[in-house]
Amino acid sequence: MSNGPGSRGFRFDFAERLASGVLVTDGAMGTLLGEHGVGFRHPYDRANLTHAELVERLHGEYVRAGAQLIETNTFSANRVKLSEYKLDERVAEINREGARLARRAADNEANGRERVPVLGAVGPLGRPLSPIGSITEDEAQGVFREQVEALLEGGVDAVLLETFTDLRELRLAFEVTREFGVPVLAYKTFVEDGETLAAGLPVRVAKELSGWGVDVVGSNCTVGPQRMVGIVEQMSDEIGPVAALPNPGLPQLINGEIHYRRDVGHFTEYGVKLAEAGARLIGGCCGTTPEHIKSLADALRDFDASGAAARQAVRNVSVKTRDTGEGPSDIFTEEEARPASEFARRLMDGEFATTVEVDLPRGNDITEVIEASRRLKERGVNAIDISDGARARLRMGPVAVGRIVQDEVGIEVVAHMCCRDRNTIGLQSDLLSASALGVMNILAITGDPPLIGDYPEATGVFDTDAIGLVHILSEMNRGRDLAGNSIGRAPGFLIGAAFNPTADDLPAEVEKVRRKHEAGAHAYWSQPVFEIEDLRRAQEALAAADLAEIKVLLGLMPLRSARQAEFLHHEVPGINIPKRVREGLAKLPPEDAPKFGVEVAQELLVAAKDSVAGAYIMPPASAPDLAGDVVEALGTPVR
Structure with a gap:
C-alpha cells in the first residue's frame, strides 16, 4: 500500500479536532452526477473510470464551497x-481511482489552507447477511477488506462506513477496517419517525459504536435536518461530539426521477441547530449540493463551540432521568421471550402435542373450517394448522383465519407464513399483526413458487427464506425488528420450522435444520412419513449432527385412495410413499381405502410416539375427520 496514509506521515486526529470546533464536510455526489446525466443504468462509482474529470471537478466544488x-x-x-x-x-x-480523484481535488483546491482529509466511503453490501440472505459473515468481511484495501492504496486518510442500517453488518465492516490501523468513522441511518427517538434507539446505537472504538460516531441519510437534531441530541448526550449528515428532506418521484427540495436556508438553519445539539462534523447526504455546503460553512464559520458545549452539559443533566428504552426490550439484549402459547408450553414441557392441518376453501366462507376445528378439538387435538397459500393457490390469510378459529372454537392455531408473497417489511408487518391478534404459533416456510399456482405470472418475492424468517421471529422474541427498533413487548412466538425426514439428500436437509436451529427455531413440523425406518434413519442423522434433542412433530398423512397416493408420490416434491402402501391402497375397494390410510398412520404414530414431541396430521381436504381417527391411536384424548 505504497500510496496509503502511512507513507505520507499524516494522521488526522479527529478527537482533538472535533473537541475544538465544527468541521464541515461535503454533500451528495450521486445527486450531482445524476444531474450531469451520469449513472443511468450504472452505479455512480463507475464514473471514477468513465468521467474522472467530472468527478474530480465536483469534489473540487465542495472544497471551494x-x-x-x-x-x-x-x-x-x-x-x-x-x-x-x-x-x-x-x-x-x-476504489483506487475514486481515492486518487478525491485526493487530487482536495490538494489542488486547498490553496494553502489546512490539509483537507479524504474519507474513503464504504457503504453496506446491498444484500442481507445470512440468515436473512445468503452472504456469510466471512464472505462479507472479505468484500469489505477488498474495498478498504483499495481505498487505502489510493491514498485516503480515514475510512467512513456510512448509511448502515444493520449493526451486525456495520460491526463486520468496522472489524475489517480496524485491521488497517486508520481512523474509522461509522454512521447509522435511522428510520424517519418520532418513535425511533422516543424509544431511545440513537442512545443505544451511540453506546454500542463508541464501545467498539469508532473514532467518530454519527448518522447520515434518511431523515431531514429537523429530525436529525433529535437524533444528534440523544447520541451526543451519551458520548459527546458526533457527526450528522442529513438529507435536505424527503425525496419525491417526478417523471421517474428522484428529486429533493433545494431549500438551502432551511438546511442551513438546522445545520446550526445540529451544531448546538452536539454535532461537530456536519455535512449533507442525498440531495445536497455545493450550495448547501457553502451556506452551511458560512453559517458555522464563527460558531461558538464552547458555548454550545456548556448548553449541552446542562441538557445532559436533564436527560439522565430519561427512559432510553433499556431493559427487557433493549435492542442489544440477548434475552429471548419464552414462547407464550399453551401449545408451546406442551412442547417445551415434554407433553405430547397434536396439531391438524385444515385446508382453507376458496373464497371467504370458512364455516367448514370452523366446524371441522370444533370436531377435532372434541377428539383431543391440541391445535389447528392453517396453511399460507399452499401450492401458490389463492386462499385467505392464515393470521386472520387463525384469530377467527381461536375465537369461535377456543383452540389454538399454528399459522403458516411463507416468504413468497411478502418482502421483509410485509413479513414483519404480518408478524406484528399476529402478535396483536393473539396468534402466537408460527410455522416459517419458504413457500411454493407462483409458477405452479393460480397466478403463474405473479411475482415471487423471496426476500428471504424459511431460515431468515425464523431469524426474524427470533429477533421479535427479543423485542426488536430487523433494523433494531423496539417493537414493544416481546411477543413470545412459538417458532416452528419444516423438516423432511425422507429427503433425497438427507445430509443437506439436516444442515438446513441446523441452520434453522441456530436461527432460533423451537420445533419442527415434518413432511409426511409412512415408514418407521425412514423416521429412525432421519433421527440418527440428526443425532450425528448434535441435533438429537430438537422437538419434532411427526408428519402423518392418512391417505384416502390409491390415486391420491400415486399423485403425491410421483408429482409432489418432498413426499415419498412406500410401494407397499401404494399397492395396499390399490388392492382395496374405494370405500375401504380411507380406513387403510388411517391404520398406516396410526401404526406409525404408536411406533414413534416415545421418540417424537408430537404429531402433525395432514388429512385430505375433503375428510378432515380422518385426523381425529388417527389421534384415537393415542388412547385417551390428549388435552
Whole structure:
C-alpha cells in the first residue's frame, strides 16, 4: 500500500479536532452526477473510470464551497453491488481511482489552507447477511477488506462506513477496517419517525459504536435536518461530539426521477441547530449540493463551540432521568421471550402435542373450517394448522383465519407464513399483526413458487427464506425488528420450522435444520412419513449432527385412495410413499381405502410416539375427520 496514509506521515486526529470546533464536510455526489446525466443504468462509482474529470471537478466544488473533509465517490463500490453491473472484477480499480480523484481535488483546491482529509466511503453490501440472505459473515468481511484495501492504496486518510442500517453488518465492516490501523468513522441511518427517538434507539446505537472504538460516531441519510437534531441530541448526550449528515428532506418521484427540495436556508438553519445539539462534523447526504455546503460553512464559520458545549452539559443533566428504552426490550439484549402459547408450553414441557392441518376453501366462507376445528378439538387435538397459500393457490390469510378459529372454537392455531408473497417489511408487518391478534404459533416456510399456482405470472418475492424468517421471529422474541427498533413487548412466538425426514439428500436437509436451529427455531413440523425406518434413519442423522434433542412433530398423512397416493408420490416434491402402501391402497375397494390410510398412520404414530414431541396430521381436504381417527391411536384424548 505504497500510496496509503502511512507513507505520507499524516494522521488526522479527529478527537482533538472535533473537541475544538465544527468541521464541515461535503454533500451528495450521486445527486450531482445524476444531474450531469451520469449513472443511468450504472452505479455512480463507475464514473471514477468513465468521467474522472467530472468527478474530480465536483469534489473540487465542495472544497471551494468550504468543505473541510470530503468523501470518495465509492459508496457502492463493493464486489456485491458492482456484480449486478458486471463490474465486480474492477472493484480495486474503481476504489483506487475514486481515492486518487478525491485526493487530487482536495490538494489542488486547498490553496494553502489546512490539509483537507479524504474519507474513503464504504457503504453496506446491498444484500442481507445470512440468515436473512445468503452472504456469510466471512464472505462479507472479505468484500469489505477488498474495498478498504483499495481505498487505502489510493491514498485516503480515514475510512467512513456510512448509511448502515444493520449493526451486525456495520460491526463486520468496522472489524475489517480496524485491521488497517486508520481512523474509522461509522454512521447509522435511522428510520424517519418520532418513535425511533422516543424509544431511545440513537442512545443505544451511540453506546454500542463508541464501545467498539469508532473514532467518530454519527448518522447520515434518511431523515431531514429537523429530525436529525433529535437524533444528534440523544447520541451526543451519551458520548459527546458526533457527526450528522442529513438529507435536505424527503425525496419525491417526478417523471421517474428522484428529486429533493433545494431549500438551502432551511438546511442551513438546522445545520446550526445540529451544531448546538452536539454535532461537530456536519455535512449533507442525498440531495445536497455545493450550495448547501457553502451556506452551511458560512453559517458555522464563527460558531461558538464552547458555548454550545456548556448548553449541552446542562441538557445532559436533564436527560439522565430519561427512559432510553433499556431493559427487557433493549435492542442489544440477548434475552429471548419464552414462547407464550399453551401449545408451546406442551412442547417445551415434554407433553405430547397434536396439531391438524385444515385446508382453507376458496373464497371467504370458512364455516367448514370452523366446524371441522370444533370436531377435532372434541377428539383431543391440541391445535389447528392453517396453511399460507399452499401450492401458490389463492386462499385467505392464515393470521386472520387463525384469530377467527381461536375465537369461535377456543383452540389454538399454528399459522403458516411463507416468504413468497411478502418482502421483509410485509413479513414483519404480518408478524406484528399476529402478535396483536393473539396468534402466537408460527410455522416459517419458504413457500411454493407462483409458477405452479393460480397466478403463474405473479411475482415471487423471496426476500428471504424459511431460515431468515425464523431469524426474524427470533429477533421479535427479543423485542426488536430487523433494523433494531423496539417493537414493544416481546411477543413470545412459538417458532416452528419444516423438516423432511425422507429427503433425497438427507445430509443437506439436516444442515438446513441446523441452520434453522441456530436461527432460533423451537420445533419442527415434518413432511409426511409412512415408514418407521425412514423416521429412525432421519433421527440418527440428526443425532450425528448434535441435533438429537430438537422437538419434532411427526408428519402423518392418512391417505384416502390409491390415486391420491400415486399423485403425491410421483408429482409432489418432498413426499415419498412406500410401494407397499401404494399397492395396499390399490388392492382395496374405494370405500375401504380411507380406513387403510388411517391404520398406516396410526401404526406409525404408536411406533414413534416415545421418540417424537408430537404429531402433525395432514388429512385430505375433503375428510378432515380422518385426523381425529388417527389421534384415537393415542388412547385417551390428549388435552
